[in-house]
Amino acid sequence: MNETLKRAISGAIYIILLLASILYSTESFFILFGIFLIIAVYEFCNLIQIHKVFPILFGTVLYTTVTLVSHYNKITTDTINQIFNTDLEISINIQKLDVVLLVIALVVSIKCILFLFYDNIQKINTSSKYLYLLGYIILPFVFITKISFGIYDYNPKIIIGLFILIWTNDTFAYIVGKSMGRTKLFEKISPKKTIEGFLGGIIFAIFAGYLISKYYIKANPEFSDRSILIWTSIAVIVGIAGTIGDLIESKFKRIAGVKDSGNIMPGHGGILDRLDSVIFVAPIIFLFYQILNYVS
Numbered sequence: 001m002n003e004t005l006k007r008a009i010s011g012a013i014y015i016i017l018l019l020a021s022i023l024y025s026t027e028s029f030f031i032l033f034g035i036f037l038i039i040a041v042y043e044f045c046n047l048i049q050i051h052k053v054f055p056i057l058f059g060t061v062l063y064t065t066v067t068l069v070s071h072y073n074k075i076t077t078d079t080i081n082q083i084f085n086t087d088l089e090i091s092i093n094i095q096k097l098d099v100v101l102l103v104i105a106l107v108v109s110i111k112c113i114l115f116l117f118y119d120n121i122q123k124i125n126t127s128s129k130y131l132y133l134l135g136y137i138i139l140p141f142v143f144i145t146k147i148s149f150g151i152y153d154y155n156p157k158i159i160i161g162l163f164i165l166i167w168t169n170d171t172f173a174y175i176v177g178k179s180m181g182r183t184k185l186f187e188k189i190s191p192k193k194t195i196e197g198f199l200g201g202i203i204f205a206i207f208a209g210y211l212i213s214k215y216y217i218k219a220n221p222e223f224s225d226r227s228i229l230i231w232t233s234i235a236v237i238v239g240i241a242g243t244i245g246d247l248i249e250s251k252f253k254r255i256a257g258v259k260d261s262g263n264i265m266p267g268h269g270g271i272l273d274r275l276d277s278v279i280f281v282a283p284i285i286f287l288f289y290q291i292l293n294y295v296s
Contacts, residue, residue, distance in 0.1 A: 004267075006266045006267045007266070007267025007268060008267075009266075010265045010266045010267055010268055011265075011267070011268060014265060014268070014274065017032065018032070018163065019160065022148075022156045022159055022160055023156050023160075026071065026148075026154045029145070029148065029154075029156070029159070030067055030068075030071070030145060033141055033144055033145060034060065034063055034064065034067075034141075036141065036271050036275065037059055037060070037063050037137075037138065037141040038056055038059070038060060039262070039264060039270070039271040040137055040141070040270075040271050040272050040275065040279070041055050041056050041059045041133070041137055041138065042056060042262075043261040043262040043270045043271060043272045044132075044133060044136075044137050044252075044261070044272060045133070046256075046261075046262070047252050047253060047255075047256045047258070047261060047272075048124055048129045048132070048133070048252065048256070049256075050126075050129050050130070050133075055130075055133055058138075059133075059137070059138040059141075062138060062142070063138065063141055063142055066097070066101070066142050067142060067145050070098075070145075070146060071145075071149075071154075098146070098290075101139055101142065101143075102143070102283060102286060102287060102290075104134065104135050104139060105135050105139040105140060105143065105283035106283055106284075106287065107135065108131055108132065108134065108135020108136050108139075109135065109136070109280065109283060109284070111128075111131070111132075111135075112132065112135075112136055112248045112280070113244060113248070115248070115251065116189070116244070116247055116248050116251050123255075124255070136248070136279070136280075137279065139283065140278075140279035140280065140282040140283055141279065141282075143282040143283050143285075143286040144159070144278065144279070144282045146286055147159060147162065147282060147285055147286055147289065157216060157217055160216075161212045161216060161217065161231065161234075162234070162238070162278070162281075162285065163278070164208060164212060165205050165208055165209060165212070165231075165234060165235050165238045166238055166242055166277050166278055166281070168201075168204055168205050168208040169201040169202065169204070169205040169235075169238055169239050169242055169243075169277075170201065170242070170246075170277065171201075171204075172200050172201050172203075172204035172205070173193075173197040173198060173200060173201030173243070174197065174201075175197075175200070176196055176197045176199075176200025176201065176204075177192070177193065177194040177196060177197020177198075177200065178197070180196050180200075181194030181195075181196040181197045182194065182196060183195040183196060185197070185198050185243075186247055189247050189250045189251050189254060190246070190247055190250045193243070193246075193247070198239075198243055201239055201243070202235070202236060202239030202240070205235040205236075205238055205239045206232050206235045206236065206239075208235060209228075209231035209232040209233075209234060209235030210228055210231065210232055212231050213227040213228045213230065213231040213232070214227075214228065217231070230292065233288070234285060234288065237281065237284055237285060237288060238277070238281055238285075241277075241280055241281045241284050242277035242278070242280065242281050243277070244280060245276050245277045245278075245279065245280025245281060246276050246277050248276070248280065249261065249272055249273070249276035260273055261273050
């Protein structure tokens with residue numbers, strides 16, 4: 001089997017599995033991304049050369065606990081309020097937990113960006129390895145599940161829309177970069193990326209965001225302009241932050257001396273290679289949603 005066919009088949013299986021789990025139920029979506037988290041932690045531990053058992057256990061417990069508590073919080077709160085005649089302290093505590101986790105993820109994201117631009121870093125100290133593991137790998141998977149709820153309830157269109165934007169940005173960044181790219185974006189880390197491709201990816205992602213807001217999300221007429229603004233803004237965030245996330249993973253791979261994070265997807269590499277953009281974007285999109293909720 002040639003490499004192109006192998007890549008096409010594994011890519012198709014990945015997309016079908018992803019869309020089926022998102023559309024089938026909330027639980028199937030949680031389970032699939034829980035599996036993705038375990039694989040991503042395993043691959044990242046290989047990259048930074050730390051033992052895998054504790055990180056996998058810790059990541060699984062944290063993901064499961066936060067996701068389930070957040071998802072079933074409303075049901076649990078209503079039940080407790082009815083039985084014990086209490087107030088909404090549980091909801092408030094969940095919001096505080098979200099803020100704490102978000103701050104950690106964003107601080108680590110900034111650390112990752114600094115790490116990307118520090119050319120002389122060729123060895124990562126132990127404390128930084130575990131900090132990256134928490135804020136760069138584990139917490140983003142938690143926020144991916146939270147994003148799918150938007151402001152109200154589970155909406156598969158939100159997470160599918162996000163992936164469509166990421167795929168659009170990646171695809172057209174490659175096409176534009178290959179056809180008319182001249183100026184290197186970050187040659188030391190990713191020699192094939194160009195500024196022209198980077199801008200082309202963002203432009204086409206913005207167009208995709210417009211189409212998503214008009215024809216896929218199908219907002220009410222009075223909210224259509226707002227929906228367009230939201231999804232085109234998300235497209236810009238995806239274009240910029242997604243590219244940074246891709247470069248950061250490339251930096252980790254360069255230090256580890258490997259081409260791919262794993263080999264679970266023939267022709268594509270590992271799960272981290274497929275999700276490097278979305279895991280870096282997720283905390284930022286979650287923050288964006290919280291700001292929208294607060295403003296509205």
